[in-house]
Amino acid sequence: MSLRSRLFLAFTAIALVPIALLAAFTLDRLARSLELWNTPGVDQSLRTSLEVSKTALTRLESTARAQAADWAQVLPPAPVDLPRRTAVRAGLRAAGLDFVQLYRRDRAGWRRVDDVLPEHVLAPEPLDLSREIDAALAAGGVIHSPRGALAAVAPLEIRDRSGARWALTAGMRVTPDFFTGLTRIGESVDFYHRFGVLRDVSRIYWLLLVAAVVLVLALVALLVATALARAMTQPLQALEQALERVAGGDLETRVAPSGARELRTLGERFNAMTARLAAARTALAEAEREAAWRDVARRLAHEFKNLLTPMTLSLRRLEKRADRVPEADRAAVAESLDAFAQALADLGRLAEQFSQYARLPEPRFERVDLADVVREAARAQAREDVRVAFEPGPGALPIAADRLLLSRAVHNLILNACEASPAGAVVEVRTAAADTMATVEVLDRGSGLAPEVRARLFEPYISTKARGSGLGLSLVRDIASQHGGTAALADREGGGARATLSVPLAGGAKAS
Numbered sequence: 199m200s201l202r203s204r205l206f207l208a209f210t211a212i213a214l215v216p217i218a219l220l221a222a223f224t225l226d227r228l229a230r231s232l233e234l235w236n237t238p239g240v241d242q243s244l245r246t247s248l249e250v251s252k253t254a255l256t257r258l259e260s261t262a263r264a265q266a267a268d269w270a271q272v273l274p275p276a277p278v279d280l281p282r283r284t285a286v287r288a289g290l291r292a293a294g295l296d297f298v299q300l301y302r303r304d305r306a307g308w309r310r311v312d313d314v315l316p317e318h319v320l321a322p323e324p325l326d327l328s329r330e331i332d333a334a335l336a337a338g339g340v341i342h343s344p345r346g347a348l349a350a351v352a353p354l355e356i357r358d359r360s361g362a363r364w365a366l367t368a369g370m371r372v373t374p375d376f377f378t379g380l381t382r383i384g385e386s387v388d389f390y391h392r393f394g395v396l397r398d399v400s401r402i403y404w405l406l407l408v409a410a411v412v413l414v415l416a417l418v419a420l421l422v423a424t425a426l427a428r429a430m431t432q433p434l435q436a437l438e439q440a441l442e443r444v445a446g447g448d449l450e451t452r453v454a455p456s457g458a459r460e461l462r463t464l465g466e467r468f469n470a471m472t473a474r475l476a477a478a479r480t481a482l483a484e485a486e487r488e489a490a491w492r493d494v495a496r497r498l499a500h501e502f503k504n505l506l507t508p509m510t511l512s513l514r515r516l517e518k519r520a521d522r523v524p525e526a527d528r529a530a531v532a533e534s535l536d537a538f539a540q541a542l543a544d545l546g547r548l549a550e551q552f553s554q555y556a557r558l559p560e561p562r563f564e565r566v567d568l569a570d571v572v573r574e575a576a577r578a579q580a581r582e583d584v585r586v587a588f589e590p591g592p593g594a595l596p597i598a599a600d601r602l603l604l605s606r607a608v609h610n611l612i613l614n615a616c617e618a619s620p621a622g623a624v625v626e627v628r629t630a631a632a633d634t635m636a637t638v639e640v641l642d643r644g645s646g647l648a649p650e651v652r653a654r655l656f657e658p659y660i661s662t663k664a665r666g667s668g669l670g671l672s673l674v675r676d677i678a679s680q681h682g683g684t685a686a687l688a689d690r691e692g693g694g695a696r697a698t699l700s701v702p703l704a705g706g707a708k709a710s
């Protein structure tokens with residue numbers, strides 16, 4: 199599994215565990231508080247008691263109805279006489295009724311005419327249902343009286359002589375709030391039923407809310423985890439790709455250091471490492487090229503010398519016999535021999551340059567003053583028509599150097615300057631100290647640097663001169679680096695060139 203996936207999973211787990219715990223806790227609290235609202239069983243007991251009351255009421259009503267119908271068949275439209283009254287009272291007791299009443303309707307409405315109680319029952323406070331009879335007759339014949347009675351009404355079959363209507367009520371006494379109590383139970387059942395529905399709805403509402411919050415939090419956690427994992431792995435990925443390119447040989451590859459401090463450091467180290475690798479590779483290539491050039495130079499010098507020796511001997515022999523040439527040709531022959539000798543000398547110089555370049559001797563260091571070395575080198579005149587002016591700087595310039603090698607290097611610079619200068623010009627040579635380095639400068643007012651070779655002047659065999667070997671500056675640079683110094687050649691302001699050779703001052707001496 200990739201590092202990014204691992205980090206992503208780790209971050210997600212770290213974020214989701216607390217969210218899950220929070221959700222579980224919230225839902226648990228929610229369930230508990232909803233439970234508290236709902237006292238278990240209240241709903242059910244209310245329902246049961248309502249059922250029971252309704253059943254009892256129905257049974258009482260049907261008993262009252264049956265009794266009222268029965269008694270309405272047998273009782274006359276008049277107050278009940280004593281013998282019949284005894285039978286009625288016994289009957290009431292057997293049927294479990296509390297009263298039978300007779301009502302007569304005259305112009306003012308119903309009026310109670312008789313009230314028969316069961317046997318052995320003393321008269322309680324009188325009960326008058328006259329005002330409820332009409333409504334009861336119209337609506338099924340049952341009275342629920344708030345005065346504390348449940349009764350059935352039945353009209354009598356026979357009327358009295360005046361033709362007035364008679365009715366009979368039979369029923370039981372109940373507590374005055376019996377019916378309001380029943381209604382209240384009904385309302386409570388209703389309320390609890392509605393409340394239950396409400397509770398279910400609010401439970402769903404809360405569940406949805408918690409689910410939504412958890413979802414949003416989880417989504418945010420996922421996004422943050424993705425971003426974090428990416429931020430942490432991106433620099434590593436860039437580094438991995440850069441490493442691959444380096445392995446493929448591209449040493450110019452660099453990464454842009456980013457991310458956490460450690461990752462940035464890693465990036466910077468990587469860049470430094472590839473830079474060093476590139477420099478090392480360049481140096482190696484240069485060394486290899488130089489070694490190859492030296493090899494070529496050595497062979498050339500060898501071949502030259504092999505050819506030059508017999509040629510010089512032949513020339514000597516010819517010179518010895520020059521006076522045998524007829525008078526008329528003598529001058530021409532002498533001229534040719536001179537030219538030949540000059541050409542041989544040039545070739546000899548070239549061969550010497552080649553062999554010097556091929557075998558740079560190991561330097562033998564001694565403590566010298568740079569100004570002395572330069573003065574000696576400047577004295578070896580290069581051209582008759584160019585003056586070399588040496589201006590030593592103030593103070594001594596002690597350096598550790600091979601006098602011969604260093605003087606050869608300086609001489610090469612002066613030679614180049616003289617060769618570049620027009621007739622009658624002055625080549626200035628100066629020495630000075632700068633920081634920890636002793637410097638010699640060679641300045642001319644010559645042609646300046648040729649643009650086509652400007653970048654490669656210090657490479658061997660780079661020359662713009664007809665008879666130049668192109669080894670002079672290459673030698674200068676080698677000698678400079680043998681002494682731990684540098685050599686440079688640049689255009690001079692106002693025309694000409696400025697050659698500089700710097701070597702370290704000896705014993706850590708510092709320019710004052």
Ligand SMILES: Nc1ncnc2c1ncn2[C@@H]1O[C@H](COP(=O)(O)OP(=O)(O)OP(=O)(O)O)[C@@H](O)[C@H]1O
Pocket residue numbers: 551610614615616618642644645646647648651655660661662663665666667668669670671672687694695
């Ligand atoms: N002072 C200078 N002014 C202008 N060009 C210069 C100067 N010194 C060197 N050069 C250029 O640098 C080239 C290389 O110089 P270098 O000394 O290596 O070889 P060379 O002088 O051409 O040959 P050799 O030193 O063997 O005679 C020269 O051919 C010349 O073009």
Ligand SMILES: [Mg+2]
Pocket residue numbers: 610613614666670671
């Ligand atoms: Mg030269």
